[in-house]
Amino acid sequence: MTSPSIASTEPEIVPARKVVGHIAALFVTGDTSPKGFQTSPVPSLAVELDGVTGARHAGWTRAADARVLYLPRGTPIRNTRHLSIVSSEDLAEAARRLEIARLEPSWIGASILTEGIERLSFLPRGTRLFCDGGAVLIVEDQNAPCRGAGAAIAAHNPGRADLELAFPKTCQRLRGLIASIEHPGVITAGTGLIARLPEQWVY
Numbered sequence: 001m002t003s004p005s006i007a008s009t010e011p012e013i014v015p016a017r018k019v020v021g022h023i024a025a026l027f028v029t030g031d032t033s034p035k036g037f038q039t040s041p042v043p044s045l046a047v048e049l050d051g052v053t054g055a056r057h058a059g060w061t062r063a064a065d066a067r068v069l070y071l072p073r074g075t076p077i078r079n080t081r082h083l084s085i086v087s088s089e090d091l092a093e094a095a096r097r098l099e100i101a102r103l104e105p106s107w108i109g110a111s112i113l114t115e116g117i118e119r120l121s122f123l124p125r126g127t128r129l130f131c132d133g134g135a136v137l138i139v140e141d142q143n144a145p146c147r148g149a150g151a152a153i154a155a156h157n158p159g160r161a162d163l164e165l166a167f168p169k170t171c172q173r174l175r176g177l178i179a180s181i182e183h184p185g186v187i188t189a190g191t192g193l194i195a196r197l198p199e200q201w202v203y
Helices: 088-098 147-155 163-170
Strands: 017-028 040-042 044-048 061-063 076-078 083-087 112-115 128-131 136-142 177-183 185-188 192-197
Touching: 017 044, 017 185, 083 088, 083 136, 088 112, 088 163, 147 163
Parallel strands: 083 112
Antiparallel strands: 017 040, 017 112, 017 192, 044 185, 061 076, 083 177, 128 136, 128 192, 136 177
């Protein structure tokens, strides 16, 4: 019996590396209503393995929603959305594309605002974020811009109802990341952040 052959040319492997930035601001919401995603600034976040205690996205599981196309809505799934992480750099570019003066992290439900990590929204799945307070976060996916966040941006910019649709249309890969918590700890605004990227390749 002949064994299957392995292609002579293997995929390019991009080595693991680290990128250093810092945590510029932190936010939280306790509003668990469907439209209660906007956040308010806080000096620190105490994160546990099941999320930020009392926050809207805390818990081991969540209900499948419009993002989960392969299961009926409401189906319990693992919660990968404990934290929403954005960067000052990406938000500045989003504001430029939307032709508004600024885009505040709190308007779009962010938990953590970073600075110094270029193209934060492109950090790959599996990247670990090491916070100075001991917490370790795992990047689960990009956070796609949606109409709900666009409507919140429009509400803060009177006369720009078009922003509800413009945000998801023009700001792909600028809304940052969603992350879960691998190790608990206290995250404090103004402290350091190290992103450790795993090896990468295109399959």
